[in-house]
Amino acid sequence: MKVRTALLAALFLSGCQNLSHQDDRALAAIEPSKSPQVNKKAHKRHPAPSLFGDDQLDAAEESDDLWVRISNDMQLDVPDNDRVRRQRAAILRSDSHMATIASRAEPYLYLMVEEIERRGLPMELVTIPMIESMFDPTARSRSNAVGLWQFVPQTGRNFGLRHDRWYDGRKDVLASTRAALDYLEYLNRFFDGDWLNTMAAYNAGEGRVRNAIVRNQKRGRPTDYWSLDLPRETLQYVPKILAMADVISNMDQYGVSMPALANEPKLRAVEIEGQLDIATAANLAGVRASQLKELNPALVRGVTSPSGPHRLLVPVEYADALELALADLPRNNRVTGRDYRVNRGDTLSLIASRHGVSVNELKMANNLSGHALRTGQSLRIPGSGVSSGQAFTDAEPAVAKRSRPATNVAQYTVKSGDTLWSISRKHGISQQSLLKWNGLSAKATIKPGSRLIVSGKSATASSSSVSYQVRRGDSLSSIAAKFQVAVVDVVRWNQLDRRNHLQPGQTLTLFVGDPG
Template sequence: MKLRTALLATLILSGCQNLSHQDDRALTASEPIKSPQVSKKLHKKHASRFLFNDDQLDESTDTGNLWVRISDDMQLDFPDNQRIRQQRATILRSDNHLATIASRAEPYLYLIVEEIERRGLPMELVTIPMIESMFDPHARSRSNAVGLWQFVPQTGRNFGLRHDSWYDGRRDVLASTNAALDYFEYLNRFFDGDWLQTIAAYNAGEGRVRNAILRNQKRGRPTDYWSLDLPRETRMYVPKVLAMADVLSNPEKYNVTLPTLANEPKLRVVNTEGQIDLHVAAQLAGLRPADLKEVNPALSRWTTSPRGPYRLLVPVEYADSLELALADLPKRERIPTRSYRVVSGDTLSRIAMQNGVSVNQLKVANNLRGNTLRRGQTLAIPSDGKPVAAAPAVRQPQSKPTRIAATTGSKRHYKVRSGDTLWNISRAHGVTHGELAKWNGLNAKSALKPGMQLVIWPKSAASRDKSMVYQVRRGDSLSSIAARFQVAVVDVMRWNQLDKSGYIKPGQELTLFVNNNS
């Protein structure tokens, strides 16, 4: 499998096209064998934070820069040979692709680093999504490999990644990362702890690598990775991974500036306890539906799958609001419904087919135990997960400035600073990553440089709502004020430039933008 991008020029991103031909050997639970390439550095072990709680979010870490943490946890020793030097030169030839990777990786990288550390695996594995997909969860190859880790359908299914019309586990950052690391652990046991052979097999399939080892054994030749007769793509693949790891570990040595990424989670898992419409969830959290869908790329519709998983990744600053609101939300209000009056000849299966939902969804929505219907009965038809025409999340940003100005606030200019990414700029100004890119003629592969001027059309609360000043009273909290005026806590903090502590005191004046109908 090859995934070509203009930014990487001759750096061919290759991956798992042959994973579907994997060996039938059972996945054993035996302990992995110590690899001969693993250095003797001491490596910190961290508990998994895929499912965060408040105590874990409050824990401090040793370094504030995620790249430093990644560098400190690199484990593999390797020769600086010509094959690695060639791939490193290709990586360094482009000034933009590392910055592009960093921008795309920012929401997810911390989660992946945590899981690699929890399993005690070499941190070099964090470069695999960089090589495979440039950290684009929507990436798809010509061989139908999908997601950050580029799973083909069969291998995805072998490692528990479901794919249907609602949900694609290959694009689920958490599920696909677990599946990929499971696969790496299996391969590492298969190759007796040799990590270079393991990484080669991730690209070519274990059968090809095993056969290359057997051929060398018969000829009395060495069987280390560098001595194997493998396809050209695989001969380049391992050096790419090692070269990328070397650059990330030694940016000063290679005169590379990596945008600073905070060593803290950007996203948090919120358990929804059932199916939910993204527009409903976004409204509860206080963010735009498009923002919520953007960080949940596994969802193929605007509703989570009725089969689960019943969780959403949510920007950490909105997670508490969503969890609190979900606790009080009746199940019947999680999925928008419409009414249908049963006529003579109707059956559940016919009604379900006509409305693009399953019979089981109809039964759940209407508390039905059997299939019997009566004429004149009113049924609630749940949403089929298709975009709602009036929802702002599915509107495309207008290409002409005059049209944009008509639907948003006044145009602003922003000067890019060192460490900025499209992700953090868009979050700070309440717009989506895609909108910011379109307004400035950028695409997903574009990198930012300090001093660059960006145009931003912020969503103007004043254009939709009325402005008011509220004086804080004794006993008030941000949540009680937000609930009283039906606004989001995060918006109150943003409008008044409050810090993360959200501290307010009696007599303090807060600016609020409240609905004109309230």
């Protein structure tokens, strides 16, 4: 059956329009007023869930299809009224919108579903990033709303999303999802458990919705969402969410075919316990820096902030390798930077200004509690990662050279169920490179049988095994660099994990490419 998926053109345009009232969200959060229905409570903060860690990776779910799981968790009734019918018709008029959303959502959707289930919230909420940003974590509206959930700066700060020169929490998939659900839970308490008014307030701000309720109360009219006099955009917003949820729940009925998404985590949050730049992390894990940057768009300068959060989202198959390599990595090799020797007359502010960093960043990079310096003292000037010449490129990781390359271009034939994300992961390339090499736009759809270029060159398989005995002072990264292989391969070849770490005298098997 021909793929029928949601509204690319219609919802893409309306997705931008949805955010014209985002500044009202900030105003409502800055100047809250009391609801006539409920006593307003401080919003509830949920602790960071353990579900993003190792213990969930082996958990078996009832369905192998994430879309089925999402459908089974829908809780809200979808009325058969004209406003919902119009939005559903708009969804069904497009053949590409849901394919685009599925491709973009694939790495993140499982994490969101887990968090929504953990809180016992309606699964319809997972459609909000589909409406707001088409699941683009870097999306920005004309109202300066940013990220998957489209937070304006003030509302983001009110719900714990920091934004500074290092880090923008609105683009952090985990942090922004938790903040958005905190916000929605707060709004739901404000509107006495009414989810439709809650979602309307997420779009228009609680003040607008509350005022509409008050007006109806004074006139003796109903105060449900469908009876309120709200901005035109908000009148369309909730029906879009309900229509999208209805289409996802009844794909067969509406003749919609969605790219299959496996009901399993694609990413894992790796705690890195301090600053780390993406170029270094990519080399340690054996992935491309551009791919790691794509998964962690909150890192403005390509390095984790001195003040945190100190974690990275990493494809699950590389997470163990990164954790093991980090355990052996010297502290001064974690962040690209340079050393500076203090001269007579230097001050922290003078040194910071000269090198384009803040005094606080300089103090954190050197574990300084005060401002006192001594002549001849060595300071580490923190780098941004971007200036290292390694970050965000599509070059192979520095330690990942395995064998001599052939000159032919590698191609891949698209199979049923493939997505741009799954193909890029399978071939170890970034989705941006896949699009660029094949002349595709970010909204492009792919069909089974079509051929895609997946590499500018393919490697030969010529290699030979060698044994290496671990010496005192060795680390995974130093051994990988010595033999010009990837850390992730050393881990895989020797079945290493956190319980089976490197010990002096241990013998490793390495597969080394023939010398050129």
